Amino acid sequence: MEIPYTVEVRRDTGLTNGKIGIWLFLASEVMLFGALFASYILIRTGAPTWPRGDTMLNVPLATVNTIVLISSSVTMVMAWASLMRRRFETYRIYMGLTILCGLAFLVIKYFEYSAHFHEGALPSTNNFLAIYFTLTGLHGLHVAGGMAVNAYFWGPGAKLYKTNPVWFTNRVEHAGLFWHFVDLVWIFLFPTLYLL
Amino acid sequence: MNLRLVHAMLIGFSAALAVLFGLWCLNRYGQEDGVGRLIAAIAAFAMSFGLVAYDRWFLRKTRTLR
Incomplete structure (x- = not known):
């Protein structure tokens, strides 16, 4: 059976079915992360004291990770643009770089987590670390998922x-939309947890 | 909304984040010794300009990709 509207757009939506699907999925993701951000705000405003992020977390490592993720969004969009211009080999190079950037992000995150665990800073230590590990852990899972799709x-x-x-x-454009969503979440996570 | 516009939006947010990070570094520089934070602030502001320039270049270069 042939899947309808993979290439041609539906007249009623003006989009392909795949694009409708990815936007609906991203809407559900916004609700997921939105709920967690709302929890963070409620816990923080209700707490008598709240630690400053940079006193507990490694800001230089997170800054490097931010640069890595922004770079990966550039290589991702270049991969898609290469396909639009029918340059398959260039696409392979850019997509490979995107996967490597995702891997670099996770390796850096692993070192960050390792240092926390080594110091005895666990999710059970306090509310700040609990929400930190929840948000960054869920985000890391999304990076891993996006990497699997890209691979x-x-x-x-x-x-x-x-x-x-x-x-x-x-299909690559839809994967790129998801990857950009993951990057966007980090752009909000970084200042919220590390700087403010 | 296609990937081209989403990417341009993401780079815009990244430029805003770079400005915020630069301001944070300047704030910390005022409270601590050493020039590390000052250098980081200058780099962040330069990065912000770079991102805005890239965003303009990207939108111009990919005008035909829709």
């Missing part, structure tokens, strides 16, 4: 390009 489109999923390049380009 699929870099590797076995790229076979689709030979038979239906437009559909494949649309």
Whole structure:
């Protein structure tokens, strides 16, 4: 059975079904992270004292991670732009760089977490660390998920390009939208947890 | 909204974050010894300008990708 509206847009929505699907999914993700951000605000405003983020967390490492994620959004959009211009080999290079940036982010995060655990700073230590580990842990899972999707489109999923390049380009765009959402969440997480 | 516009928006937010980070570094510089924070603040402001310039370049270069 053929999947409808993968390449051509539906007349009633003006979009392909894939794009409607990814935007609905991202809307649910906004609600998930929005609820956690709201919890953070409520816990913080209700607490008699609240530690400053930079006294407990490693700001230089998080800054490097921010630069890594912003760079990955650039390589991701370049991967999609390469496909739009029918340059498959360039796409492979940019997509590979995006995956490497995601991996670098997770490795840096691992070192950050390791240092916290080594110092005995656990989620059970206080409310700040509890919300810190919850938000950054969930975000890290999203980075890992996005990397898995990107790796699929870099590797076995790229076979689709030979038979239906437009559909494949649309799929990479949807993966790119998710990746940009993950980056956007970090752009809000970084100042909220580390700086304010 | 396609990936092109979402990317441009993300870079805009990144530039705003770089400004915020630069202000934070300046604030910390006023409270601590050493020039590390001052250098970080200058780098953050430069990064912010760089991101805005990149955003303009990207939107111009990808005008035909829709």
